[in-house]
Amino acid sequence: TVEPLEYYRRxxxxxxxxxxxxxxxxxxxxxxxxxxxxxxxxSLVKLGNTTVxxxxxxxxxxxxxxxxxxxxxxxxxxxxxxxSWRFRSGPPGEEAQVASQFIADVIENSQIIQKEDLCISSGxxxxxxxxxxxxxxxxxxxxxxxxxxxxxxxxNVQLPEVTINEETALAEVNLKKKSYLNIRxxxxxxxxxxxxxxLLIVDPTEEEEHLATGTLTVVMDEEGRxxxxxxxxxxxxxxxxxxxxxxxxxxxxxxxxxxxDEVFKSMKPK
Amino acid sequence: MPGDHRRIRGPEESQPQLYAxxxxxxxxxxxxxxxxxVYARAGLLSQAKGSAYLEAxxxxxxxxxxGPRRAEGGERGGGSVGAGCEAPAALxxxxxxxxxRAPFSGRGRDAPPGGGEERELARALQESLEPVGRLGRxxxxxxxxxxxxxxxxGSALAAPLTAAPLALADTGVETYxxxxxxxxxxxxxxxxxxxxxxxxxxxxxxxxxxxxxxxxVLKQVAGLLGSGEGGPTESWAEAMRLGFEGxxxxxxxxxxxxxxxxxxxxxxxxx
Numbered sequence: 001t002v003e004p005l006e007y008y009r010r011x012x013x014x015x016x017x018x019x020x021x022x023x024x025x026x027x028x029x030x031x032x033x034x035x036x037x038x039x040x041x042x043s044l045v046k047l048g049n050t051t052v053x054x055x056x057x058x059x060x061x062x063x064x065x066x067x068x069x070x071x072x073x074x075x076x077x078x079x080x081x082x083x084s085w086r087f088r089s090g091p092p093g094e095e096a097q098v099a100s101q102f103i104a105d106v107i108e109n110s111q112i113i114q115k116e117d118l119c120i121s122s123g124x125x126x127x128x129x130x131x132x133x134x135x136x137x138x139x140x141x142x143x144x145x146x147x148x149x150x151x152x153x154x155x156n157v158q159l160p161e162v163t164i165n166e167e168t169a170l171a172e173v174n175l176k177k178k179s180y181l182n183i184r185x186x187x188x189x190x191x192x193x194x195x196x197x198x199l200l201i202v203d204p205t206e207e208e209e210h211l212a213t214g215t216l217t218v219v220m221d222e223e224g225r226x227x228x229x230x231x232x233x234x235x236x237x238x239x240x241x242x243x244x245x246x247x248x249x250x251x252x253x254x255x256x257x258x259x260x261d262e263v264f265k266s267m268k269p270k
Numbered sequence: 271m272p273g274d275h276r277r278i279r280g281p282e283e284s285q286p287q288l289y290a291x292x293x294x295x296x297x298x299x300x301x302x303x304x305x306x307x308v309y310a311r312a313g314l315l316s317q318a319k320g321s322a323y324l325e326a327x328x329x330x331x332x333x334x335x336x337g338p339r340r341a342e343g344g345e346r347g348g349g350s351v352g353a354g355c356e357a358p359a360a361l362x363x364x365x366x367x368x369x370x371r372a373p374f375s376g377r378g379r380d381a382p383p384g385g386g387e388e389r390e391l392a393r394a395l396q397e398s399l400e401p402v403g404r405l406g407r408x409x410x411x412x413x414x415x416x417x418x419x420x421x422x423x424g425s426a427l428a429a430p431l432t433a434a435p436l437a438l439a440d441t442g443v444e445t446y447x448x449x450x451x452x453x454x455x456x457x458x459x460x461x462x463x464x465x466x467x468x469x470x471x472x473x474x475x476x477x478x479x480x481x482x483x484x485x486x487v488l489k490q491v492a493g494l495l496g497s498g499e500g501g502p503t504e505s506w507a508e509a510m511r512l513g514f515e516g517x518x519x520x521x522x523x524x525x526x527x528x529x530x531x532x533x534x535x536x537x538x539x540x541x
Binding site for chain 1: 277
């Protein structure tokens with residue numbers, strides 16, 4: 001389009017968007033769990049065309065010295081030239097770093113898993129969960145897709161039983177006996193784009209993100225508690241608009257939770 | 271990792287689970303010329319010009335291709351002064367290949383990309399792709415191919431070798447043919463037999479490995495990469511023959527996949 005902003009404004013005036021959605025409507029969300037055999041837990045989430053795959057690998061490490069009874073959860077978001085020609089190969093760029101830090105904040109604030117659960121032997125051995133989120137196709141709203149993929153993959157992770165042999169002080173791993181992680185909360189992210197300082201649209205595509213004057217991401221858990229609010233600059237929002245966003249986020253949480261419960265119920269136990 | 275301030279910090283070092291779990295089982299005997307079932311699909315990423323996804327038993331590869339785009343930097347090779355003929359190499363298109371492994375694809379977790387092995391595989395990928403595309407038709411253009419290995423299951427190089435030309439063809443760039451990659455490994459003595467498409471276990475215990483890339487219709491070899499213990503020439507020749515047969519058997523699947531993708535694009539075009 002020659003005048004993309006004008007083109008969009010014409011649709012927004014009629015309260016809809018070029019791809020036929022309403023202002024508050026999300027794209028079709030699909031989730032697939034446990035497809036990567038080599039990872040301890042994995043998931044693939046598609047939000048319209050945006051596709052993010054999450055693979056979690058659990059390794060052993062020494063707990064941090066200032067918190068000897070805690071394990072580690074290390075998220076890493078990878079945006080490569082594969083997902084969009086905007087990105088260059090090499091060390092993580094700005095958008096990837098922002099996304100990784102956002103996911104780390106969500107994990108920390110929502111207490112999705114207690115890091116104490118990851119400790120095997122206080123001060124000596126703990127689990128380190130490396131969560132690698134790779135974006136396969138970037139069509140906007142990466143943060144929502146990443147949060148959802150992380151949650152689904154964490155629910156899919158199975159850790160083997162580890163016992164410390166008292167005589168040798170070495171860890172013994174029993175691969176036959178595996179158990180799921182204890183997931184305490186289910187944070188779900190909802191992203192909005194601000195147009196012309198006033199209009200809010202939900203789940204922006206990449207084009208909409210470019211044309212927007214600001215973005216906002218709200219992360220809620222199942223009890224309606226706010227876990228994280230991410231607003232990187234952009235146009236300001238009034239208090240009432242913020243409240244609208246939060247109520248929309250609560251509705252979205254119900255939709256996502258329903259989808260996830262269906263998926264996990266349909267999975268046959270291994 | 272220490273010093274890498276662009277990523278979230280984890281512990282200084284960590285050990286994979288298997289180090290404590292002990293040895294795995296030996297690979298089961300099987301028909302040496304068996305091919306694993308293949309699933310191929312082209313044209314699935316909306317943001318890339320061309321893309322292909324290939325699953326061949328264990329390894330899963332996603333390949334995306336962007337371009338042709340205007341090449342950065344000036345023409346290579348300068349111009350020959352006054353002479354009538356031009357140096358065609360300076361004006362033909364360039365192919366840039368990038369190969370990366372997902373950190374969760376191997377047995378242990380690999381550190382984020384940048385390792386030497388990935389560069390070597392990217393180079394091998396580029397060398398095999400260059401004869402395929404008619405790069406002379408895209409002067410001063412640059413085609414970027416990125417391959418991502420999502421799950422390793424043995425034959426880590428053969429799968430991208432097959433997926434990348436499929437993505438290239440999906441872009442619409444003119445190609446002479448598709449390339450099919452096949453990998454083989456030779457078990458250590460006392461039974462040094464060549465096995466087609468080794469699994470991860472077989473590859474780990476192999477004494478030698480070979481990856482061949484064949485253009486099935488033109489019957490030309492696009493790439494050949496071998497390593498390991500030496501052996502008599504007949505053994506390597508036999509391995510190559512086995513590899514080429516495997517490639518020929520795989521070709522109809524890829525051809526069908528390419529045709530289906532073209533149909534889908536044709537059906538979607540009149541919007």
